[in-house]
Amino acid sequence: ETGVTQSPTHLIKTRGQQVTLRCSSQSGHNTVSWYQQALGQGPQFIFQYYREEENGRGNFPPRFSGLQFPNYSSELNVNALELDDSALYLCASSLAATPDEKLFFGSGTQLSVL
Amino acid sequence: AQSVTQPDIHITVSEGASLELRCNYSYGATPYLFWYVQSPGQGLQLLLKYFSGDTLVQGIKGFEAEFKRSQSSFNLRKPSVHWSDAAEYFCAVGGAGSTLGRLYFGRGTQLTVWP
Numbered sequence: 001e002t003g004v005t006q007s008p009t010h011l012i013k014t015r016g017q018q019v020t021l022r023c024s025s026q027s028g029h030n031t032v033s034w035y036q037q038a039l040g041q042g043p044q045f046i047f048q049y050y051r052e053e054e055n056g057r058g059n060f061p062p063r064f065s066g067l068q069f070p071n072y073s074s075e076l077n078v079n080a081l082e083l084d085d086s087a088l089y090l091c092a093s094s095l096a097a098t099p100d101e102k103l104f105f106g107s108g109t110q111l112s113v114l
Numbered sequence: 115a116q117s118v119t120q121p122d123i124h125i126t127v128s129e130g131a132s133l134e135l136r137c138n139y140s141y142g143a144t145p146y147l148f149w150y151v152q153s154p155g156q157g158l159q160l161l162l163k164y165f166s167g168d169t170l171v172q173g174i175k176g177f178e179a180e181f182k183r184s185q186s187s188f189n190l191r192k193p194s195v196h197w198s199d200a201a202e203y204f205c206a207v208g209g210a211g212s213t214l215g216r217l218y219f220g221r222g223t224q225l226t227v228w229p
Binding site: 004033040041042043044045048056058090092102103105106107108 | 118120150155156157158159160163204206216217218219220221222
């Protein structure tokens, strides 16, 4: 158990719809990162939030957006869903946005786009 | 460009046999290197990490990894595999010039353990 919880665990959407995924960080962690893991692939960095501000972004289009709240929980929003957005979405929290801090991953949200 | 290559997509070993999972990286600065394990339906669990110092690092569950700068490699080893080690293993690289959250992962190596 990492203390990072994600909801929902599974989700089915149709192309063009919008989706919101949620992540509750481990207590005391002020940094959250989101990753997309397509089937048979390693996780790909989407973005990171540190103290409610975006702190880095990977190679994802603007229709992927996020929020971090004062309690450090986080949301990942994806607009205009495409079939290729089907993947496991992982949230990871850490105590700080520094390289030597350990990442704690949630179990993920499995998103299927039909 | 930053990248991680795990050349073995699937490895099968017998229980009790030794294991080595290969990882090669490309990174423009001093790399921070990690190995994570993922069991079905689970998130990623950190096995070990290398930042600096001794190039042989010890991790959890009896795993170790050796950083070889000249070969840009960070191979994971275990002297005697247990059936519970069956999972997917990911090598990842990050760096001091980046935030910890920005890790670049390989595509993973699926480990099957025969009884």
